[in-house]
Amino acid sequence: MDTKIYYYLDEVERLRKGEIVYPVTCEIDPSNNCMLDCDFCMYKSFLEKDRRNLSYEIYESLLYELDDIGTKSITFTGGGEPLMHPRINNMITDALRMGFELGLVTNGVLLDRIDNLDKFKFIRVSLDSYDAPMYKEVKGHDHFHRVIDNIRNTLLINKTVGLSYVVNDKNNYDLELAEELADSLGVAYIQFKPAWLNGRVFNEYQLPESKKVIRTDRYVSKDILPCLIASLIGIVGADGNIYFCCQHRGDDRFLLGSLYLHKFKEIWKRRFDLKPDISTCPMCRYMNYAEAYKKVVEKGTLFFDHRNFL
Secondary structure, X not given: OHHHHHHHHHHHHHHHOOOOOOOOEEEEOOEOXXXXXXXXXXXXXXXXXXXOEOOHHHHHHHHHHHHHHOOOEEEEOOOOOHHHOOOHHHHHHHHHHOOOXXXXXXXXXXXXXXXXXXXXXXXXXXXXXXXXXXXXXHHOOOOHHHHHHHHHHHHOOOOOEEEEEEEOOOOOEOHHHHHHHHHHHOOOOEEEEEOEEOOEEOOOOEOOOOOOXXXXXXXXXXXXXXXXXXXXXXXXXXXXXXXXXXXXXXXXXXXXEEOOOOOHHHHHHHHHHOOOOHHHOOOOOHHHHHHHHHHHHHOOOHXXXXXXXX
């Protein structure tokens, strides 16, 4: 995953020089509603006080702006469960019609109601369990078998379906069974990652000795690395707000502006005046990209000067 940043070395170099760079991709939260109740959800307190759907009119206007500034892809995610938006099928159709590549992060409960699933570049289902009892314990509701059926049916038309397993204090054992479930379903991958609980990366795994290692260090923020990667990814909340990065949805300290008041392009320019202290950030996948970019920089300028010669 981290090597994808090599495709955007020019953009990162411009960011290092203080230039305004528009997002390569945009994560959009269609909804702050969710039918599940996951204790480990990073946005739990935010969602409990702000249950709403993104305005369809705001969304349509946003698509035209993203197209104009050259954004290449959109991921429907959350926040809440993106597929709970009453017009999600229209939102998907509109984005496809305008030529955006699409990704989807979902709990999978409503996949059977969605059109154009074959058109998504990737679909990641947050399963976080390997059987029905664990699912109910972790997610608060009993939808395991429906989700499994939806995964099987989606795989018939789209082979890019993967699973996400956020390891927390309720499902931190028998992870091999989760791998076996993934294999039996035929998904493209299963992604294990630690939960962020009580202000720290969860690392209390009950694993058979020498069987499996889950790296938690790659999710820990490092203040020696500038937070440049976030400036290549737009984050649009279901509240219509633009946030600095995906880890800080609902946090007013990282709020850039509202699409109900200003255009995306105007709001986006404000992010370059915000210099967050990333040493206090929660776990972050952007660190993978930042580490890879640091290695590039350490190679010296010839890496950049000669990149067009193979």
